[in-house]
Amino acid sequence: MGLAIALANDPPLLIADEPTSALDVVVQAQLLDLLRVCRTRRDTAILFVTHDLALVRGFADEVLVMDAGRIVERGPPGQLLAAPVHPRTQALVGARLPVRPPPPKPTEPPLLEVRNLSVDLAAGTRHRMRVLADISFDVHIGRTLAVVGGSGSGKTSLARAVLRLVEPTTGTGQFGGIDVRGLAKEPLRAWRRQAQLIFQDPGGSLDPRMSVADSLNEPMAAHGLGSSESDRAERVAALLDEVGLDATFSNRLPHTLSGGQRQRVAIARALALDPRLLICDEVVSALDTESRTQILTLLRQVQARRGVAYLFISHDLGVVRHFADDVAVLEAGRLVELGPTEAVLGAPRSSAGRALVAASTHLT
Ligand SMILES: Nc1ncnc2c1ncn2[C@@H]1O[C@H](COP(=O)(O)OP(=O)(O)OP(=O)(O)O)[C@@H](O)[C@H]1O
Ligand SMILES: [Mg+2]
Structure with a gap:
């Protein structure tokens, strides 16, 4: 109502001071739509005052962040939200993840190139x-x-399907110039070293009877890595150090570790084979906020140090927003949207993307 009165005079500038903070998400969205219409149809300039940075994501062209009467940071919202520099902005964004340098530009050919992949699974005794x-x-x-x-x-x-743990029905997968679908059993086993999978529940991937050191040793021994026992022991120590666990963890059993520590061991175990691609399936979903931030920070360090690529599966858009360079949206087995994180999460074009973003904004 207030907005209608303000717009009745067709002003060139509209100053909106926390216009949406008392509204529910749906009405918020309607109001933002209305403001967008004014902006495009009537060329109204809008100065939009809000404490809610997430809300301006798909709305503002530029954001100014104020602290104690000063402008401390300014920029396009995508950039500002993805990599806030000033502590005030970081607090507003809720990002406890440290800012990271921009990722390397995509190079051609890509490390992994998946084309027209389809998978049919037996859904019962009769049909697939x-x-x-x-x-x-x-x-x-x-x-x-x-x-x-x-x-x-x-x-x-x-x-x-990417790892060929299930056989695709159609499609191709090129990995570093290798046709993954064409690989016979032995070469496939050798190739799998380069693409490792980490799960939500590392309890499932760690043998409960194996010490941490044995868990890290096992894949190296299986793939014939390391020239001797002592060489592998050195590698185990280096891996533990890389994932932020001290040497005393070597002899521990999985059930004596916290969820975050177990996930560190699972990461070290994947890294033991010097992979080029890590597929992370909901790896931080079972962790509390603090461990989650620690594990994401660790994954970033690993990426900066080793240049690994991540295929990062998550239902948590808050995490994805801070962690991923690009986002693919799946709906009922189809890829309905793919693009840079800011674009996809800022203004999703697919209905599935919009529904996910709406739900995640609603939660935060
Ligand atoms: N082994 C299987 N045999 C038959 N159908 C399967 C099998 N595994 C998964 N499905 C079906 O495939 C579809 C996709 O399952 P999938 O586990 O890939 O989903 P998801 O996106 O990982 O879900 P979530 O977020 O719950 O982990 C579902 O309909 C599931 O029932
Ligand atoms: Mg799943």
């Missing part, structure tokens, strides 16, 4: 169900592609 349909995407060295989508949309199936 199409779980993934005609999926194409690239993953680049040193970069992170997030895969988001509702429960049952096919995220885990996609991870498994």
Whole structure:
């Protein structure tokens, strides 16, 4: 109502002071739409005052961040929200993840190139169900592609199909110039070293009877890495150090570790084989906020140090927003949207993308 009165005079400038803070998300969205219409149809300039940075994501062209009467940071919202520099902005964004340098530019050819991937699985005794349909995407060295989508949309199936843990029905996968679908059993086993999978529940991937050191040793021994026992022991120590665990963890059993520590061991175990691609399936979903930030920070350090690519599966858009360079949206086995994180999460074009973003804004 207040807005209608303000607009009745067709002003060239509209100053809106926290116009949406008392409204629910749906009405908020309607009001923002109305303001957008004014902006495009009537060329109204808008000075939009708000404490809610997430809200300006898809709305503002430029954001000024104020602290104690000063402008401490300014920039386009995508950039500002993805990599806030000033502590005040970081606090507003809620990002406890440290700012990272910009990722390397995508290079051609990509590390992983998936084309027209479809997967059918037996859905019962009689028929097969199409779980993934005609999926194409690239993953680049040193970069992170997030895969988001509702429960049952096919995220885990996609991870498994990329690794050929399930056989695709159609499609091709090129990895560093190798045709993954064409690989016979032995070369496939050798190739798998380069693409490792980490799960939500590291309890599932760590043998409960194996000490941490044995868990890290095992894949190296299986793939014939390390020239001797003592060489592998050195590698185990270096891996523990890399994931932020001191040497005393070597002899611990998984059940004596916290969730975050177990996830560090799972990461070290994946890194033991010097992979070029890590597929992370909801790896921080079971962790509390603090461990989550620690593990994400660790994954970033690993990426900066080793240049690994991440295929990062998550239903948590808050995490994806800070962590991924690009986002793919899955819906019912189809890839309905793919693009840079700011673009996809800032202004999703697919209905599935919009629904996910709406739900995540609602929660924060
Ligand atoms: N082994 C299987 N056999 C038959 N159907 C399967 C099998 N595994 C998964 N599905 C089906 O494939 C679809 C996608 O499942 P998937 O586990 O990939 O989803 P998801 O996106 O990872 O979900 P969530 O977010 O709950 O982990 C679902 O409909 C599921 O029921
Ligand atoms: Mg899953």
